[in-house]
Amino acid sequence: MSHKSINPHLHLDTLAVRMAEDKSQFGENSEALYLTSSFVQPDAATAARRFGGQEEGYIYSRFTNPTVASMEKRLAALEGTEACIGTASGMGAILLMCMGLLKAGDHVVCSRSVFGSTIKLIASEFGKFGVESTFVSQTDIAQWQAAIKPNTRLLFAETPTNPLTEVCDVRALADIAHAAGAWLAVDNCFCSPALSQPVKLGADLVIHSGTKYLDGQGRVVAGAICCSQKLVDEKFMPVMRSAGISFSPFNAWVVLKGKET
Template sequence: MASRDPSGHALHRETLAVRLSVERSQYGENSEALYLTSGYVQPSAEASARRFAGEDEGYTYGRTGNPTVTSFEQRLAALEGTEACMATASGMAAVMLMCFSLLKAGDHVIISQSMFGSTLKLIGTEFARFGVDTTVVPQTDLAAWRAAVRPGTRLLFAETPTNPLGEVCDIQALADMAHGNGALLAVDNCFATPVLQRPVERGADIVMHSGTKYLDGQGRVMAGALCASAAMVRDKFLPVQKNSGMVLSPFNAWVVLKGLETLDLRMKAQSAQALALARWLESHPAVGRVYYPGLASHPQHELAMRQM
């Protein structure tokens, strides 16, 4: 389905979150079909060869593509405002795919010390074994990020707000810093989701997701994604994904696709409840400190209100 209505008007994000998908099947189903298949019947040996070589469009094998997964990718890209998206088996598979696709021995990465623990271990420890050097900096200290930049810096990777303390960093400032030094900025947007924050609108190059969290929203399946330009998805992520197999299962894609339909409503309701709860906790005599970016007492409250 196109992102415009029949008279050419752009559809709202909330509409795309419900409607955007690959073409309906011949049965005209209202809810997107769940294509549980590992392979696809090919029209001819020649057509199959062209598809496998990437010269023609068309599905060949489950590790290289699936229509239900494509629907999830199209919908999340529309919500994030990126040209394309690549789904992965989990959030950590998304981090893995990004690093495998973009980094090589000798490259340097800067990440915040407040990032999700597995992200810190995967990049800081596992990729170190392959010669990728990482500097870990305080999340909100822009001067520390700047001081860490060096000629081999290829990637700045931030999570904002962080899990679980809700520290917020300035996406635009980090994007400017990355681009001024020939590097890319990736943002883990797992906690905010595109309903509350769209990092590419502030200069980020890659938006990473754990779909396991709010995108599904009901604790059912693991999922992940990288949203980026069409060129980056096609030329960097796809070749690695095709050969490494960290793919999202069609069933999980379908579940998260359904989750995206209610994402807007859920995020707004959750945020309203969270703010009410945070205010109540802040006024409670037994509570020492409350970490919530929506509270005026949060150290990055003003920044959070500006970029979220």
């Protein structure tokens, strides 16, 4: 049976082990590991169409790889999003999100309890490129509302936070974001989709450090953004093609394999 025929509405436990890209012509039971930098093209014209985006097909593993695609498909199914884009690490996912969504002059409202590197990335690194940020109490909705400005493009929360385990009201934050014409992104690293699916509560993007519970065994560094296909196609894939925050196929395969018992 091709994995493509799996119903994305099946139970989470089933999706977590079965959802993936098509099997190869060999019909392997395990997910195939395509440890390759690039893909042989049938002819120059096909290669040109694939590179130009007029035809589907694997080209180069900086931005397209079947093992990575399997991981993305599985995580999207678990989070209940249309699409997912894998990244080299959780911080790589947050970097890709900021590069794809923000420009100089935009403003971000972020919980002040999120993972320390996230605060540094948004405040210091993106600050250097003219992105403004305001950090607010994770739990005080009034502070999030008061921080909104005309140029606010993104609200970012992590729930529960690392390391304080503070939670936030995702639905209330989604309402504030959408009323301001902004996106809400939620770092779901600690709960994983097994315990929380932020898009069901109104979030637009879900961030993962797959390094934590998605791998679950401390083997690899991994990351992902789960969101709409439109955001992947228009905002994130163009950055991924040029920036190379790529998810290693080997690491994607390790996360896909989970724990065999």
